[in-house]
Amino acid sequence: MISSIKRVLIGKPLKSTELGEQKLNKAKALAILSSDALSSVAYGPEQILIVLATLGVLAYWYSLPIALGVLILLVALILSYRQIIFAYPHGGGAYVVSKSNLGINSGLIAGGSLLVDYILTVAVSVSAGTDAITSAFPALHPFNVEIAVIFVVLLTILNLRGVTESASILAYPVYLFVLALFILIAVSIYHIVTGQATPALHTEMGTPVAGVSLFILLKAFASGCSALTGVEAISNAIPNFKDPAPKNAAKTLLMMGGLLAVLFTGIVFLAYFYGISPSAEVTVVSQIAEETFGRNFMYFFIQGTTALILILAANTGYSAFPLLAVNLAKDKFIPRMFLARGDRLGYSNGIIILGAASIILIFAFQAQTEHLIPLYAVGVFIPFTLSQTGMIVKWIKEKPQGWVPKLIINSIGAIISFIVTMMFFITKFEQVWSIFIFLPIIIFAFHRIRKHYRDVGDQLRFTNHHELKAINGNVMIVPVAGMTRVVENSLNYAKAFSPDQLYAVYVSFDREDEKAFEEKWKKWQPDVRLVTLHSQYRSVIHPLMKFIDIVEHKASESNYQVTVIIPQFIPKKTWHNILHNQSGILIRSSLLFRRNVVVSTVPYHLKK
Template identity: 65%
Template structure:
């Protein structure tokens, strides 16, 4: 579910960046988003070699663009080029602020933390010592996130930026700080590119997850079949179609997709942290108490965010309570079907109908000996 939402949210956000730069395209947002999904789907079906070095350049360009934006913005603030009238003075009382509203904002902001699991899941892909390099990467990501997020929020406050339905905050900020020139389009272009690339991670990971589920007989075995380019075509096409349907259903509205996306992230976050607590309590290795406390805090925060979402945005996330149990039920029905078919096909020791071959020796390669194979040979 979350991989489908990852593609939908990333593509919708990337489309928002494009339509902010070119407002004339706003009415065609859904069509553009669907075309981008189809483009990435075709590229993956054709066999995209996922090169870390090639995918790194857009990331560097994006970080460079935002550092440039934040640097110029802070310089303008420091030199008094920004009117003090465009924002309230620091310490101004804001009416209507409540703990409930702050918790809602906190839970929405937590969706920015999604992505840490990508590093956690890919520790084996790092150079040795893998664990240490993964930790360094995670720390670097955290530092970059903190700097960029804090810089954008500070400038948004100082320049008096308020949310608009047809233009993103980053676009408004870049327009005021840099002006509508080449630098502005560089910021918007790299933002759109990085978001579209984020969708590609779903296309590289979802087919592998589908293979694991299919091997365990929880989804149809067609997901284990490789296409002409040795990619798992059925998984790629299924993800593309599901993402397009979701974008159409939500009219490409990122704000409506984000709560579903965040719930889809924080349910497994809570489960994984809780699983680690169980692991430490069972195994009790050296220094397990500190690790237990860390994972308990992680589970508590993740669960708190999840409860806040269900409390504050229930009208937007209620579908998860129906869809997740339904999909788990379907998984188990498929599993039971394969188990029943297996029982009918299985040749048990002592069966009277033994396979007898006389005369010439014939070699027939088969995946396994079942009644279907036996009848075919007979």
């Protein structure tokens, strides 16, 4: 039944030879890997206005020079990550660049930040999409958390179906969103040019504003830079592109940068011209659309596509998180299970863990986007800064042909990214302080995991110094609860190995019962030695463990192996298990971590 449900939800398994068919062309890659960056225009401009609103509506004209600063950083990041794509064509992005040029710990800071950031990507994107829906339908506002969780579950299932299938479905909403915003910007500019829009809605450029300071402007700039999250995703996901992967990835990155620049600039300008103020209930894009079209079909079309791309922007996390996890797992910093491909050739373990972690975050923050965005943005600007710095070190060390312009680009990107990161820490410390706790914990965990894998490798590797002792024989112990076919099946199995060193162990709670059982046993299994143990406290485990300890001590002196055979019957239906005592599971759990005891379960399958 479970396999049937899995087949319906995820689809039939794909052969390993079909991996090449799961690669993305530029059109699909632009949709699936740029949705996070493109969707951020729906809340990036709003973050600028939220900071400027503390000075009053007169300060909104500052959003235009701030937007120009964001565009300069965008150009630096796009050019830099284009260089990273060609310098590191196997993917990995900031993690690989930082590790290669700045050292392991810098790489782990970048990798750990991005892992958390992709979880936040899903949580923020879905929460923001839910906000867009509830802006159009206020009656749904109390159900923000439930709606967000449902969308995460649907996106997780969709991504488990494979890269190309999810890209095919997600491409339409992304391009519809781009079309909708182009229409919104074009129609609004037409209204402005033809005089249909009221110019009195905004303040003039250069209007003096009381209380304005460099600190507030930098804070607004840092907040607006949240629109740049997701720019690095393409450099992480180069292996998902069709060949030639680096060239296709670079072209896709340039297309994404161009679209992001136009849409972000357009929304900031229209928000300024219309004098839009940020609201907790209605998004900036919603207010611009209502100002331009009124509450007609186009308004709901824009709101619908905005909600869709905000939700589907989470797919950037689903695309990049598993691939980043693969790079970390290859270096043995996280569990190897992240290297395993699922039925549909995607890294399903990474996809499932990402979805589960995002749901936890949505519940923790009650799907409130404004509380998630600062942590989300600082989580990506740390890798931005490290990757730019890593590329600076690379150019200075290697000095390839034409390295000076590349060095200048990376230097500009590194300086601006560092300033933005510092502004987040200074101005939003109460919202991002947790990064100072979880990053050291994550890095410590990375090193502990790698140490474990090294220790395991040392112990499993063949060397002349660690020779295993020869086993002279086997002592078999069979815990028995009665005289049944299940016990008989286990005894027959044990006899095939060591009939002279076989003990059946019965734990009794009553002396009378003990004697009766011994008499019956002599008639039923006269050739099997029975050991009866009396338990005063009605515990099977404690006396059994003491007996095994004694046998193990004696066996070790003669190089004998102790094997405990656990009889277990398997009901025909799974739910029947709850009707029976699971003493076999308890015994197995108690013995599992004993060094010199082998535990074996002999199943007996019931027919009805």
